[in-house]
Amino acid sequence: MKLLTKTTLLYWGASLIGFLIAGFLVIQLMGQEMRHEVDEDLAYQQAEISAFLAEVDAAAVVALPMVTTQALPPDAQIDPAVHLRDSTYTEEDEGEVEYLPLRILQWQQTVGGKPYAFTIARALLEQDDALEAILWAMVPVILALSLLTAIFLRFMSQRLWRPFRESLAVIAAFRPHGAQEPHFPASSTTEFAQLTAILQQMTAKVRHDYQIQKAFAENAAHELQTPIAIVQAKLETLLQSRALTDKDMQDIGAMLEALQRMRRINQGLLMLTKIENRQFSEMTPLPIAPVVQRHLASMAELAALKGITIHWKALAEPAPLLNPILTDLLIGNLLANAIQHNHPQGRLEICLHATHLDIANTSEAQALDAAQLYQRFQKQDAASQGTGLGLAIVKEICEAMGLKISYAFQENLHTFTIRFAIQN
Amino acid sequence: MKLLIVEDETQLHDLLRQEMRSLGHVAEGARTVAEALEKVDLYRYDAVILDIGLPDGSGMQVLRRIKAHAPQTGVLILSAKDSLDDKLQGLDLGADDYLTKPFHTAELISRLKAIFRRRNLQGRVELQFEPLVMFPEENRATMAGMALDLTPKEFELLLYFATNAGRVLTKVEIAEHLWGDLADTYDDFDFIYAHVKNLRKKLLEKDGWDFIKTIYGVGYKFIAP
Numbered sequence: 001m002k003l004l005t006k007t008t009l010l011y012w013g014a015s016l017i018g019f020l021i022a023g024f025l026v027i028q029l030m031g032q033e034m035r036h037e038v039d040e041d042l043a044y045q046q047a048e049i050s051a052f053l054a055e056v057d058a059a060a061v062v063a064l065p066m067v068t069t070q071a072l073p074p075d076a077q078i079d080p081a082v083h084l085r086d087s088t089y090t091e092e093d094e095g096e097v098e099y100l101p102l103r104i105l106q107w108q109q110t111v112g113g114k115p116y117a118f119t120i121a122r123a124l125l126e127q128d129d130a131l132e133a134i135l136w137a138m139v140p141v142i143l144a145l146s147l148l149t150a151i152f153l154r155f156m157s158q159r160l161w162r163p164f165r166e167s168l169a170v171i172a173a174f175r176p177h178g179a180q181e182p183h184f185p186a187s188s189t190t191e192f193a194q195l196t197a198i199l200q201q202m203t204a205k206v207r208h209d210y211q212i213q214k215a216f217a218e219n220a221a222h223e224l225q226t227p228i229a230i231v232q233a234k235l236e237t238l239l240q241s242r243a244l245t246d247k248d249m250q251d252i253g254a255m256l257e258a259l260q261r262m263r264r265i266n267q268g269l270l271m272l273t274k275i276e277n278r279q280f281s282e283m284t285p286l287p288i289a290p291v292v293q294r295h296l297a298s299m300a301e302l303a304a305l306k307g308i309t310i311h312w313k314a315l316a317e318p319a320p321l322l323n324p325i326l327t328d329l330l331i332g333n334l335l336a337n338a339i340q341h342n343h344p345q346g347r348l349e350i351c352l353h354a355t356h357l358d359i360a361n362t363s364e365a366q367a368l369d370a371a372q373l374y375q376r377f378q379k380q381d382a383a384s385q386g387t388g389l390g391l392a393i394v395k396e397i398c399e400a401m402g403l404k405i406s407y408a409f410q411e412n413l414h415t416f417t418i419r420f421a422i423q424n
Numbered sequence: 425m426k427l428l429i430v431e432d433e434t435q436l437h438d439l440l441r442q443e444m445r446s447l448g449h450v451a452e453g454a455r456t457v458a459e460a461l462e463k464v465d466l467y468r469y470d471a472v473i474l475d476i477g478l479p480d481g482s483g484m485q486v487l488r489r490i491k492a493h494a495p496q497t498g499v500l501i502l503s504a505k506d507s508l509d510d511k512l513q514g515l516d517l518g519a520d521d522y523l524t525k526p527f528h529t530a531e532l533i534s535r536l537k538a539i540f541r542r543r544n545l546q547g548r549v550e551l552q553f554e555p556l557v558m559f560p561e562e563n564r565a566t567m568a569g570m571a572l573d574l575t576p577k578e579f580e581l582l583l584y585f586a587t588n589a590g591r592v593l594t595k596v597e598i599a600e601h602l603w604g605d606l607a608d609t610y611d612d613f614d615f616i617y618a619h620v621k622n623l624r625k626k627l628l629e630k631d632g633w634d635f636i637k638t639i640y641g642v643g644y645k646f647i648a649p
Contacts, residue, residue: 225525226436226525226526229526229527230433230435230436232526232528233435233436233439233526233529234439236530236594236597237439237442237443237529239592239594239642246640246641249592249639249641249642250640250641252642253595253639253641253643254641256594256596257594257595257596260596263526298603298606299606302606302615305614305618332605
């Protein structure tokens with residue numbers, strides 16, 4: 001849920017509770033006030049009547065308006081106290097009987113020597129009516145307030161939180177290897193200014209560390225080339241010596257093979273760093289079909305040796321914006337993999353569509369782990385002579401040229417699909 | 425042949441000169457651009473093996489000088505960077521061939537000999553290992569006067585052997601000579617075995633001499649009769 005929504009809802013919730021409590025209290029207080037007023041009124045009236053009755057004789061009692069009189073037994077004790085209490089009276093309204101609230105005051109007094117009990121009453125405004133009146137008054141106010149608050153919150157939120165949202169966007173787009181330093185927005189709000197400062201520092205560090213790491217890998221690979229070249233050259237010379245036994249020669253042969261692997265891994269790592277450095281950044285519209293065909297031609301022999309049948313179909317002739325060198329390497333690597341990991345008498349199917357290229361091969365291996373697939377030095381078959389970098393390079397190339405690569409295993413076919421950017 | 429080796433890395437420099445000498449060539453050396461320019465100005469060479477990455481400049485300067493003063497000199501460029509730019513620039517400036525480091529010595533020898541053949545020998549070029557005669561520029565070979573029916577790869581292979589006669593060649597370098605970067609897709613070198621087997625058969629058919637000797641666990645060696 002968005003922050004603004006949360007804030008608004010919480011505010012409304014709190015307001016609602018506040019208003020409910022306030023409303024309840026108001027009704028109670030008003031009720032009490034009304035009663036108080038009525039009581040005072042009754043008391044005043046009682047005092048007047050009492051004073052009047054003190055002057056007259058018993059006959060006047062009968063004619064008192066608005067007073068209920070009751071004669072008491074002649075020897076009754078006069079209760080000197082005045083009693084106030086609630087009562088009700090009934091009213092019939094269209095067949096329905098309503099009980100309406102009353103406040104009554106009762107007292108006893110001797111008039112002309114005879115004891116009487118008197119009752120005067122006031123009708124209280126129906127609580128319902130009071131409630132209704134209050135509610136009718138309050139509800140529009142509450143609604144209007146809530147609406148205004150919501151509008152105000154929304155408006156203010158947009159402005160106040162803009163630096164935050166901008167920072168979020170910058171972070172989302174952040175790449176350690178990006179060409180530009182990320183720029184975080186300045187703000188007069190203390191917390192956002194703090195956020196900007198911290199983020200700036202953090203991203204700078206990440207970029208720096210990344211560069212160092214990259215430089216290290218690059219330098220290491222580069223430096224290794226010369227010693228490897230020397231060892232290889234010297235071993236090859238050594239191999240020519242007539243002083244070697246057969247066993248010696250085999251050992252040297254094994255050393256040279258291991259050296260070859262070292263060399264290839266090194267080359268692979270160097271290639272990866274070059275691609276990451278975006279050293280191959282020139283893109284031109286490149287027809288893909290000829291590239292595939294060229295590689296198939298050079299691999300025809302190898303495929304034939306393993307008895308692999310190749311089905312190559314071009315359903316379209318796409319020429320997306322690509323870098324020629326990288327594309328060559330990409331397709332070359334994928335096809336080489338497809339042949340290398342194939343089993344004898346297997347199949348290799350390549351299909352070129354307008355938007356994507358499918359390369360599928362049979363293999364003895366089961367479905368590959370898609371999560372680990374492109375990691376460096378991940379090898380399907382640990383014993384194979386491959387460098388384990390082929391797919392890592394493929395992935396890096398795709399990333400450099402904005403292509404999407406996906407893997408699927410269906411009907412015994414390992415299929416890699418490369419999607420090109422859709423041309424308009 | 426008189427060669428100039430321009431390479432700053434000492435081990436490689438010494439190794440190359442030694443190798444060339446053992447092949448019967450005269451091999452002089454230079455380790456910097458300055459030294460190389462001096463030598464090129466003073467002497468004529470049949471071929472120059474030229475490293476691009478030199479401490480005091482680029483080998484391209486030397487290449488330009490050679491092309492200006494002694495254009496008939498064969499030039500083979502070496503470089504640790506396999507950048508396309510260097511390669512193209514070198515070939516554009518007139519270098520005969522290009523090798524990236526690290527390379528197999530046999531590969532260097534093979535390419536050097538190809539440069540020699542193209543530049544220094546006019547008319548028909550032949551490699552003679554009686555009864556085998558090879559015509560590299562025509563992609564054909566004969567055995568005891570009869571034409572050998574070889575596939576392109578088989579001819580390549582035979583030429584590589586022949587130009588490195590007497591040298592133990594590992595499966596690795598043979599693979600890389602024939603297939604370049606694709607060589608690492610060929611896991612078990614079975615294909616090399618297949619090609620050599622076929623080649624041998626074709627050679628033996630025409631003559632009793634087994635030119636190709638197997639060095640178990642390592643590779644092969646071409647032995648002239």
